[in-house]
Amino acid sequence: MTKRQNVAYTVSKLTDYSPEALEKASRELISALNAESKSINTEAEWKTFRDRWMARKNGVLASLNDLWLKKAPAASKRDVGQRVNQLKLEVEQTVDSTLERIQGGASTARDEAEKVDVTLPGIRHPLGAEHPITKTMNEIASVFRNLGYSVEEGPEIETDYYNFEALNFPPNHPARDTQDTLFIANQESKPLRDRLLLRTHTSPVQIRTMEKMKPPVRVVCPGKVHRNDAPDATHSPIFHQVEGLAVDTNITFCDLKGTLDHAMKALFGSSVKTRFYPSFFPFTEPSADVQISCIFCGGKGYRDGGRCPNCKASGWIELLGCGMVDPNVYGFVNYDSKKVSGFAFGMGVERIAILKYGVDDIQLFFQGDVRFLEQFA
Numbered sequence: 001m002t003k004r005q006n007v008a009y010t011v012s013k014l015t016d017y018s019p020e021a022l023e024k025a026s027r028e029l030i031s032a033l034n035a036e037s038k039s040i041n042t043e044a045e046w047k048t049f050r051d052r053w054m055a056r057k058n059g060v061l062a063s064l065n066d067l068w069l070k071k072a073p074a075a076s077k078r079d080v081g082q083r084v085n086q087l088k089l090e091v092e093q094t095v096d097s098t099l100e101r102i103q104g105g106a107s108t109a110r111d112e113a114e115k116v117d118v119t120l121p122g123i124r125h126p127l128g129a130e131h132p133i134t135k136t137m138n139e140i141a142s143v144f145r146n147l148g149y150s151v152e153e154g155p156e157i158e159t160d161y162y163n164f165e166a167l168n169f170p171p172n173h174p175a176r177d178t179q180d181t182l183f184i185a186n187q188e189s190k191p192l193r194d195r196l197l198l199r200t201h202t203s204p205v206q207i208r209t210m211e212k213m214k215p216p217v218r219v220v221c222p223g224k225v226h227r228n229d230a231p232d233a234t235h236s237p238i239f240h241q242v243e244g245l246a247v248d249t250n251i252t253f254c255d256l257k258g259t260l261d262h263a264m265k266a267l268f269g270s271s272v273k274t275r276f277y278p279s280f281f282p283f284t285e286p287s288a289d290v291q292i293s294c295i296f297c298g299g300k301g302y303r304d305g306g307r308c309p310n311c312k313a314s315g316w317i318e319l320l321g322c323g324m325v326d327p328n329v330y331g332f333v334n335y336d337s338k339k340v341s342g343f344a345f346g347m348g349v350e351r352i353a354i355l356k357y358g359v360d361d362i363q364l365f366f367q368g369d370v371r372f373l374e375q376f377a
């Protein structure tokens, strides 16, 4: 048997042209063709196989023509011709499909190499989250939105007029010195009020709002502010504020106290107490600083058997500034100070985030360290 496989098929002369004999000879040819096709594994082998069967000179098909068709008696020519044509088709198709099989085999191997290994660990796409400062700023704004305030924003590069003058900081007023302003260079040729600077507080948005809106006004203005402070654990040249302004008829200091007391309870919990004591801001009169009872020691001033370090044992933490809008400010925005009154307040977002989340260094908010930030996700 082994020996027979190695002997290549050759076309023999026909002696019998009966349909039965033709059929038998055809079956022998096809089975030889199929057996040979199965043994082909490379393209080089396939080329030899193709030429052996289809070469114009001495190919099996050429021999069929010579030995079967040409030698057939006239009476059988038609039958033999049909048979030879069928066999030609069969040979061509088998040669083609043999090539497809060995090339297909190669591409299967390629697919194998590219196949997805479902047991490998996947590529993780971590979900983003709000930065703690954005989160805190939105929380503060939403407390006031629930009280009917709308949110206003303004430019970070301001003129001297909006940042100082219209807020009742006259030129050369000593209160300007407390703001450590970063000025834009080469503005000296302009009048003072038009010179550009990085806003030192969000209060300019109050002026811009009152210029375009008549009372009643209730707005909160969240945003980024800049001061010429060297960075350390409690200072940053960039920080954020949320400023608030309410102007209407008959607004009193009582409304201010009630509003901020509610806001502090909403932010830090209902057991938090507030207290107000006198302060100074050029754009409010009277002005006050607001303290909340220490959220770490519950206002007792001591905890864990010792002094509370967060409130320095006082039981209170200073948190924001506020006051009744100075009537001089209304003069800049064409409000009638005899008819309207209002209050303003401002708070540092980082300061509130530090307290809420127990962060000990303000720089952490700006370093972009994922190990820090992912704790807020």
Ligand SMILES: [Zn+2]
Pocket: 294, 295, 296, 297, 298, 299, 300, 301, 302, 308, 309, 310, 311, 312, 313, 314, 315, 316
């Ligand atoms: Zn305390």
